[in-house]
Amino acid sequence: MFKPVSSRVNFPELDANVLHQWKEKDVFRRCESERPDSPLFMMYEGPPTANGSPGIHHVLARVFKDVICRYKTMKGYRVQRKGGWDTHGLPVELEVEKELGLKSKRDIEEYGIEEFNQKCRDSVFRYVKEWETMTDRIGYWVDMDDPYVTLHNNYIESGWWMLKTLWDQDLLYQTMRGTPHCPRCVTSLSSHEVALGYRENTPDPSVFVKFKVEATTSTNKADVLNKLGARTTDVFLLAWTTTPWTLPGNTGLAVDENADYSIIELESESSHHRLVLAKALVQTNVTQEHKVIGSLKGSDLVGLGYVPLYDPKEYGSQVRRFVRRPGPGGMVTELEECNEFTPKVISAGFVTLDDGSGIVHIAPAFGDEDLSVGREKELAFVQHVDLQGIITGKYPFAGKFVKSADKEIIEDLTERSLMFNHDVYKHTYPFCWRCDTPLLYYAKSSWYIRTSALKDQLVTGNDTINWYPEYIKDGRFGEWLRNNVDWAISRERYWGTPIPIWQCQICNNSVCVGGVEELQNMCSTNGNTKDDSLDLHRPYVDNVILDCTAEGCSGTMQRIPEVMDAWFDSGAMPFAQYHYPFDNDTIEADGRFPADYICEAVDQTRGWFYSLHALSTLLKGQPAYKNVICLGLILDEKGRKMSKRVGNVVEPLSILDEHGADALRWYLFTASHPGEPRRFSGKLVSETLRKVMLTLWNIYSFFVGYAEIENLTLQNSRRLET
Template structure:
């Protein structure tokens, strides 16, 4: 006996009730342990940060992560999954700053780094409960009890080991990096933060400074110079960068004009002459950009005269033979001149066609500086104030602008100035305009292994495929060294110590090395809340082995992307943990599968790939699904400010986790963006879950009535075409789902499962109903039960990785309830194996045709306005081949019953269908004609059916149970009497309505009765429990 199943169901409730079962039976752990001796399947979990609530996009990623290991476990793989948490980084610090009401590094240091970092540590897990609750509720199975945590000492130790490895290979160096910098907060901003703060129509100065030419390689210029002064006219919107100017750039191929401006000559791009207001002046001569190159000019402000250092990149060769550029301070030069260079970033769109280059304040400028060995002048400090002894020294850059302009004006070095409106980035927190600022940073020389990374990429399976050679491949091709240090507080400390006396540096690769070299007591970090973090680690000093001086730690912390990218080994505490060296042999590395959203191509996907290539020369993951983003129903990005963020709990509580999971897995291919709308999740409930549920409840209802007991071997030998067909479809489905999942395509697999459920419900069950309803037990009925049972049980296993709850519900009732010796959970069973011998393509296409013929037949009936309940004598089908005809003949009973006709005939062409008394319906290459002639007998039979239909409805209204036997009473005119006296009709009626007796006289009471007019004949019907 199965547990009775109501056709009404609340999936969300049902799911909540299953979670305790899994806990009690320890199903997750057992599903793993049971396969302990088998081949591994390794998922790397990309660590989220738990300092915010999980959103719908996290659900999406977790569902995609979950489906594959679940499948693999059922296929027999050993698939432990370790949860992970990303705990470091600027986002965490920003949260704490917000809570403390502070917003600058100075304020943090005043507050105290120790206190600050403690707050960070607390804040990291402030939403952990919500994360765990969500993870459990959506049935994302992973080991939440033993996660890797990037701030743990053991994790940090592996990161240190990693850095040391790279250090020893000579892959770590210090250099400059231009970053968007907020002078008020004293902090670099991540690109994400910068993107938040762009403002359109920002007003800035539009300035044309003049640079006085001193000499040129070009004879014409030198000749003109004898005549009157020549100036190069540049253009900028940031006058405060002008003291940092160390070159002017032109476009080599562009045409430049030397304009006679009365007392002076001005050089600028010919195309931009008019725009600059020099359209009417006489053009003395024109030159190619390449001809101006190396023209020398006087700086507007010679740094040497204003107490600012002038540094120049100089080539040096280190011990390991690698060429580097080091910035060396230059001797003061009162007659300093700079030169004109040609670059490809000069455009003729605005300005003067001559670009002012200040390597300390812009990425392209900085790179040009390196390429052309330009001087590097940093006349602004991190607070955005000018240094040195300029007249405007000590001023904030934006306020210095005016004074600089006035100064240039006074010295005759300003051609003109105005205002411009453009888009400019501001600090998203304090609204201060950002400065692009070159800062010292530590780099990993990833370019050293660029080719290897590209080669390794070839070994990866990307889904969707285009990421491989597109976004990711391009990123690798354009690889630049990884600036991995941050001048912040809450992060893995950079394990580099530097001698204050001789400058020697040492990298520490383990805790024991640190203890050994510094002589500290390990207890000073082992037992403290902050462990290896700042500031305690900053206090650790060691003795320089070269000069005996004191070594102090470099103050930076490490980019948290390096933390997460190192998880492939740090989660195992490699190489310190005993046994961790086996990870390369036992399948724990590389991962078989990872999955995150597409923004991780340059984030986590890259950091994993880069680190494993750098460290081991190996790939880090074999298969990767790259998910598209979730947008709102209008296609807009979800954001708090727009108020269009979807709360996953709301969706789950309403529709259940299974529906949401199914939505995530099937609504679009994984790489596409998803426009999320609740309605679509609801549609899944209606279109898929409820249909399956009703097949299930149908089965249970009748199985209980008939006391059906499933055969123990489940080896169903179907004996009807219908059973053979659905078993064939089932095996095809197993084959396809298996294949799709094997190819990391749950979307296709899911869509095929939807089709199967439709076929099962709308053809198999629909056509089989009478087989279950017939009261006597016979082989056909048993075959129907066996077949439907097999379909449902098998389907529950196919469904398990996708909809773990519903699959479990089916399994518990259909299998566990009747067979206590079976596995405790569907998730402990094996994935079904397709029996290819049972796949019958011939039968499959015949059935497809039969379904189509029925569809056409119904359309034909509808066209002739004849109800399906009215039996007809004949249907004629036009077929295009013998095999079609033979296929249909085998399925003749199904077609006849579905269409309610007595006989079927075939013709070879559509033309033959057009006969009188026939109604036709044609579509494509098939056509159907129905005989519309209704004999007296057919009419009477139709009436009997009509009466049966009314009686069935009355049984329901009277509240009878489905299996209740009844007595039927009737009154009617002569015609009705005649129908009800027909033997065949009465037998049919009895069987359909479970009537023991059909009586022409009503009893006095106890009868539920209704009156009708059927086909013009008045009828009164009554039903009563027998």
């Protein structure tokens, strides 16, 4: 009745025997194929990128996916779990750049986009064997024989269809904003990418700078000038900033028009040197002896002109102004060169008296609030920094990276007696989630999905999702949805899903193409690679030229150069994994959409969880998933985040070789609640093996030994056939 059981056991060897039986008898496939009439349970697999070896955090997610799917299989469900690979985006590009020794986008273009993208294509499957081995060894059942792959033409085409659908609904548009921008990768980032890279206690300069009131450009403010004494005395407006590098781009100073502002004179100075700042902040900022000689309302200051710290004409920077012109999806803001430059004081609703001086430095080229108020108040636009974050022009600090230039700018303003005070300010600041470069908020034109238009639907849809831990629903994820901003999807990069928008070079007419057949009907190109096969990637798709579709225009249309945010790729998987709607238009009717279950780490609340939810709500008016387990992070045994730089990363295959899959899985299941962080080391898995696995094995060995002696038989037993 019972097979003999040794008191000594080799768990990795036992794993190998079980895996061999599963493979030999095709158990995984048969669990689905032999129950065609059973209710479907759908699990979506978040796509990893196979350009690096799998880590222990990947094991954590996979065992939690597997345990639910196995439970549902044992309950009689037909469980579908299609594997996938995320193959586009900055993670791939940056690794290839390192391998090739490329340092910038210029290097990539000199190397050749075609050759660079081919290297990216080759790299994304480099570690597939390691991933498949890990997946097999931990006993994770997922279909890796027919995975979805984001670089495949069919997947890209589904993404094009999705974007065209949004275009037709006026949910895709182009505009100029102060966009989060990585100067190293030279591309925009979305709000959820920015959220992945915030660092607390980041030190930055805190500077209070003096802007001299200019009487000759404030002729309509005679009464205010007289009250300030600006015709006979040097009067300065005191403004605060933590980004000195933006000061050469200053074109305005913002005040609260309802606040009281004091005019003070410093007692220690022999000259009649006066400062203007918010009355409520005088005691905080002015520690020297001083006397208050008058006060004004913020509204009195509006319209005053002042001397620029760095006159752009003197330092070789272009001065531009805002203009509104027709564009794709409506009116767009553009810039045109102008000769006049008169910085002025304006009012703005975001000026507070909580900190600073009550006067805010405005540089419309850097920051979305600055750009918005600059456009509204018709301020000039000076962009003295290029897309690599290098200061241009003839400034003393030209050629420096912006953060490196801060020190020289402070020194320069100090020498010119325009620096009132400077210190170090620690705050939370965003860094690139892939390359760790500090981000800049840079005014430029980008493409956006109008997710904010469906904010209420995103929130109410989230109410129907079963979250574990439950507090994520209204907390981390719910708060993110309630503060939703439009999704910046365009990336000024190379290896990604090309945005299928073609624009006329003459009339600026634009079309969005929703599929390969539609594109072929608009041009004579069927194949565009060297061997005449279809490849929808750059640079091939860039070579497709269309005749302008606008009536009466004889121009030609070229594809815009941007590619999509790789998070769009992963968020598209409920549809694109089946080449919807081209090959499979029944995913809703047959239960493949939405998913019954997804599971990933907590950082995906603003990554894959969000992109899934946003796109399915935009396209189908409902969430992409019904249930989600949100996993805590894995730390080392000392409670530190695992990092290759720290050297505390644990390779999962070495743990499996030594202790086997069951001890590893059991430890990950039981070390903490799913949503809480858990410490990990080989030693901790070894303790689980000793305390749990060996204890169970010895109990069973003891039972079998005595059962054989007593000739015990199991009553009403049923042999499980495989």
